[in-house]
Amino acid sequence: MNSLSFSIEHTDKATHARAGVLRTPHGDVHTPMFVPVGTQASVKALTPHDLQQMGTEILLANTYHLHLRPGEDVVAKMKGLASFMSWPGVTMTDSGGFQVFSLGSAQNTTGKKHNKFTNSVFINEDNTSFMQKVAKQEHFSSHIKPAKLDENGVTFFSHIDGSKHRFNPKIAITMQEKIGADLIVAFDDHESPLWHYEETKRSLDRTNRWGLESLSAHTRKDQVMYGVVHGGMFEDLRKTSAQFTDKHFQAIAIGGSYSSKETLYRVVDWCVPYFAPEKPRHLLGIAEIPDLFEAIERGMDLFDCVAPTRRGRHGNMYISPESGGNKKNSFSTSITNAKYTYDPKPIDAWCRCYVCKNYTRSYISHLYRADEILGKRLGTYHNVAFIIQLVKEIRNAILEDQFSVMKEKWCVS
């Protein structure tokens, strides 16, 4: 009856880091694994062939976006997400719960973003520039129609044309069944990291209730559903939520926005002990390099993140310690920096991706400056391939009980 199985191959001796295999009818996913984000059934700038070539095993698309365009019926008619986008591997859809809050309000006259959730899943309370941005957006409030939350679901307005839509657990699951990914996500509510205990608790209660409703709306047993852990930065809420999710779901995701990296790591620490070892654990939206090490060390298996593709489009390339990458520079560098103009080296010395094998920093820098579409494509390729390789190498390190050694090598600087 269960189309998916997950087994642990090995747990690192010194840490909770683990290597496993998630088996699905459309292929195996070797964990830890990075899940590239293809929101609109497209990993921006990359073809499925590229993704396969670099070792990607699973892709994430978004229900919210696919519902608005082209519509889940179109995807269903084209035999489901994987077939629609010609992806031969495993697929996953996010429920759209996050997006309903992050973009769920009508387009205002200026077209500027205005919702405080829009910016990021990772909100740093020390980041005053972010708070200023939020403040600046307030003057748009006169012509904003924000999403309306009630106990049964959310009414929101399309970011594309302002049209009115309604999501609730049943609708979100029905849509995900039509879209037809191998892995789907329960419809969850999303708390703000700025909220206090009481409102966070109320939000968590909704997430839990919606989780159960998602399960009872679920008819396609060939798909496996993740439940989402919430509870903000409150220990008892996170723990209850972790227990609840583990009790009811076959797969577990941790969701939320975090006020700092420390909070994020603490949240993972609180939750993981409540998860059954034989269930896959996905940390939603998180996969910057230091976070990968920290979360894998704590026992998380799967990670999706927009950063590699977005940074790629913006000219920010991942680099390893061999090329000067460290926590302080987020293991990245801007390829348009003047110092790369005459640089004949590949983007990164450690990376063995197609881009690093074939092109110089000088050339790629030129492509970005000349605004050539190829630059964004190569940059995105490198970034995604970089993370895929890194996680693969981490996996190998786990299998050899060398996780700590590898982490030290990357993160000590």
Add this chain to the structure above:
RNA sequence: GCUAGGUUCGCAUAGUGGCAAUUGCUCGUGGCUGUAGACCACGCGUCCGAAAAGACUACGGGGGUUCGAGUCCCUCACCUAGCA
């Protein structure tokens, strides 16, 4: 040769006598964590500063009027267009 219009920080543009001077591009540096952005932010005469503040030099050249000129006047140079 005559007439008209021009000459502003790399390029292109604003600019009522109070101006280190607008905007776009280029350029420089940051930022991006379940994707509304091929995006956003900041900087961009020189020197000194952590910053605020200073100092100096600047709107084709030279001269003039004025407390004060990119802005007004004279003159020279160059550019463009029209007429010869």
